Amino acid sequence: MSYRGRFAPSPTGQLHFGSLVAAVGSWLCARHAGGEWLLRVEDIDPPREVPGSAASILAALPAFGLVADAPVLFQSQRIAAYDAAFEQLRVAGQVFPCWCSRSELAGAGGIHRDGRCVALPQPGQAPAWRLRVPDITIAFDDALQGPQRQNLRGEVGDFVIRRVEGLYSYQLACVVDDAFQGITEVVRGQDLLDSTARQIWLQRCLGLPTPIYRHLPLVLDGEGRKLSKSEQAFPVDPADPLPALRRALAFLRVPAPAMAADAGDLLAQALANFEPADLPHCSGHSFA
Structure with a gap:
């Protein structure tokens, strides 16, 4: 290419x-x-x-x-493209709905690492959707900054890809559009x-x-x-x-x-x- x-x-x-x-x-x-x-x-x-x-x-x-x-x-x-990507992740079981508040995550440094929501569903309240993050270290070579490593579960945790309001995250939209x-x-x-x-x-x-x-x-x-x-x-x-x-x-x-x-x-x-x-x-x- x-x-x-x-x-x-x-x-x-x-x-x-x-x-x-x-x-x-x-x-x-x-x-x-x-x-x-x-x-x-x-x-x-x-x-x-x-x-x-x-x-x-x-x-x-x-x-x-x-x-x-x-x-x-x-x-x-x-x-529509983000909807399709989200549905692909949902069907594959890689995302989950989450009603956790910031205060509920405060004890974990604001990081969600459970792969499932630990809060009770709130009737009538739409959830955010998080991507399940395994205990994996992503390594890559930045062309300017050199070798990089990040353990996703330890440093990021399960991250939001669709917000409560239904808006898609920067991470998902950026990946879909770069491709x-x-x-x-x-x-x-x-x-x-x-x-x-x-x-x-x-x-x-x-x-x-x-x-x-x-x-x-x-x-x-x-x-x-x-x-x-x-x-x-x-x-x-x-x-x-x-x-x-x-x-x-x-x-x-x-x-x-x-x-x-x-x-x-x-x-x-x-x-x-x-x-x-x-x-x-x-x-x-x-x-x-």
């Missing part, structure tokens, strides 16, 4: 510098491999979404020279490194392929907080893209020319100097 990468923002605000770094990093890896770069809007959590955010992000990306090779995929239009879009490498922020073992286990349960993973260091504010959760996370300016694009390339340690006609020209010249192995490894990079 030829290379396919993607950028998958959540519509919780305008495009900010941390997201721009992730978009540029994934675009560079895709173009370096001679592959395709796709877009996916992860709009399956309405309570967290900001009206107009998806349109704003999608309108901003081309100003930074980031143009997808296929139509945008909206997760809000993919519920649907034929993604061969996932390039994303290091904050999602902890999700990878869960996603690999879901891929195995559903019989889906596992892509390569490459987790970029996070952009942090001066107090060490992820930029997207910081008051410093001002949106980048599509009307004047070159300054932010240069900063993003510098953060990723990609040499960029001093002069460029526009964002597309800047990215094309940066791509000529780009090597994925030269991307920064460690998290904790600050952006002032």
